[in-house]
Amino acid sequence: MIKKIVLGMFTLMVLAMTYSTPVVAADNLIRIDGSSTVYPITEAVAEEFQKAKRGEVKVTVGISGTGGGFKKFCRGETDISDASRPILKKEMDICKEAGIKYVELPVAFDAITVVINPKNNWIKSMSAEELKKMWEPAAQGKVMKWSDVNPRWPNHKLSMFGPGADSGTFDYFTGAINGKEKASRGDFTASEDDNVLVQGVAHDKYAIGYFGLAYYVENKDKLKAVPIVNKGATKSVLPSLKTVMDGTYQPLARPIFIYVAEKALAKPEVKEFVTFYLRHAQKLVKAVGYVPLSKAHYDQAMKNFNSKKLGTGFGGKNEVGVRVEELLKRESHL
C-alpha cells in the first residue's frame, strides 16, 4: 500500500516534469533574490511575466534578505536584486571590486504603520518626538507607562509590540524615529511574524505596535492606525494610499527598490522583464497590498532604465524622508 503510494507519487512527478516543462534553453532564466519585503511584488510581476511569455522565460525569486541578496548580486550570481533599502557603501565597494554595475529603480513604497487597540480613546495622533521617547534605547526600563510619555495619557502599563532585529522594518523604524538604525529599546515583545504583533495589539487596550502598512490594511477591523506628526510639522497625517504616494506621510514611508545588473541587460529577456515590471507595477503593487509610486515616477524610472543610468542616488547612506521624484533625478554613484 505505502509502496504503491510512493511509487505513484514518483511516477506522477516524472510525468509532470516530462509534460509540463516546455523545452527551454538554460540561458532563458532570470535569477532574482533579495528582500522578503519586496518579494510579493516581484513574485506578482514574475507570475504575470511568465504567463505573458507562455513559459518561454523562467524567473526565480528568492528571499535571502536585502543584505544576503546584495552578497549574491555582487558575486554575479543574480540578475536582479530586491532591496528594501538602498545599497550601502560596503556593498557598493564589493560590487565595484567585482566589476558589477547596476541600475537602481524604485518600484513601490513601503509604509510603516503605528497601530493601537481600537478601544484606545486617548490617542488622536502622535508626534515623531513622542514615538522616539517611547522607543529610544534610553526608554528601556524607564518609560513603562503611557503617562511616562505624555502626562495627559493614562497612568497604565504600556505594552509594546514590534518586529525583531532581523527585519528591515525594524531597521527603518529605528533609523527614522530614533535617529540611528537598530538603536531601540529591547524590552518590547518582538516577533518576526507580523501576525503575532497584530494579535498582540488587537487583544490589549494599552498596547502599541508598528509594522508594514499591508498588515494594517488586512486587519483594519481589529486595529487603529495612529496619525503621525512629522518633526517640524503641525498637522498629523494618517497613513493611506494617498498620503504615502504624495509624500506627506513622513517619516515612516520609504521607497523600495530593485537593482538590475548592467551585465544582465545584455540578455533581452531581462530587459523585457524590467520593462514589464515598471509598466505593470502600479496595478500589481496595489494588488499585493503595497503603495505604488505615481505614474510620473514610473515613467522617470523607465527613462533612467532605458538610458542605463548606472549607480545609486544615495551614495551608500540610508536616508529618511527622501522624495522619489528628487531621487530619480539625482546624480548617481557607483
Place this chain on the structure above:
Amino acid sequence: MKDLKKLIRYNKLWNYLFMIIGLLATMLGLILLCALMVDLAVDGAPRLSYKFLTSFPSRFPEEAGILSAWVGSFLLLLVTALAAIPLGIAAGIYLEEYGKKNWLTDIIEINIVNLAGVPSIVYGLLALGLFVYFLKFGESILTGGLTLALLILPMVIMATREAIRAIPNLIREASYALGATKWQTVQWHIIPYSTGGILTGIIIGLSRAIGETAPIITVGALTFIAFLPTSPISMDFPFVSFKWLMDPFTIMPIQMFNWVSRPQKEFQLNAAAAGIILMVMTLLMNGLAIYIRYRFRKKIKW
C-alpha cells in the same frame, strides 16, 4: 509487621504516583500533537484539492499551489537518500566489523555522536562553503540534497551500527568456521540481518530531512519558482538526463514559511494546507519505517 505494611503501602503509593506522572507525560505529547493536527486540518482541509497539488505559487491565494515545492522536496530526498545510504552503511559496517578498537576509531565514534547533535544551520554554512563555492555546484538540487545527506549521515551510521550490534556473535563465528572471509560474512549474513534496523534508521533520518528549512535556505533555495526541474526522462537519446540535478528548486517548508509571513489570511490557509501535506508525508515515511521493521523482525529468528 505494622511497619512492613506501612512500607508496602508507601511503595505502592509511589508506584501509583509514577504511573500517573508517566501517563500525563505521554498524554501531553499526544494531546499537543492532536491539537496541532486538528488545528491544521480545520484551517487547511478546505484548500486541499488536486489543483493545490498541481499548481505553482501565485499571488492569488486561491490559485496558488505547491507543485514546485513538493517536487523539489521529493527530488531533494532522492539525492539525499542516494548519497547518505551507501556512505552511512559503509561507514557503519567498517566501524562495527572491520575497524580495530583504537584511539582513531574512538575519535571517529565521538565525532559521529557529536555530529548528530550539531544544529542544522551549521550544516547549511558548511555546505554553502563546500558545495556552492568550492565545488561550484551552485544553488541546485544537488547541493540541497547533499547538504541534507550530510545532516542525516550520522543518524544513518548510528542506526547501522546499532542494527549490526544486535546480531549475535555466534552467527559470525559460524560463518568463519565454514571458511567464509570477513566480506563474505558481511555480505551474506550481517547486511541481510541488519537491513530492517538500517532501513528504519534511514527512513527516520529522511523524515527529519524533509522538514529541514534552515540549511536549505542557507545554500540558496528559492521561493518563487513556477517551473519544474528538467525531466529525468527525455524523448531523445540517451533518454535519461541528469540536468535536473543542477536546476534551482524550492521545498515545502520554505513555501509554507513564505505563506505564513504574508498579511493576507488566505495565505495562512494555504500554509496550513501545505502543512497537512508535509505532515502526511512524514507520517507515511514513519509508517513505512515501522512496517519494514515489523516485516524484518518477523523473518529473522535466532
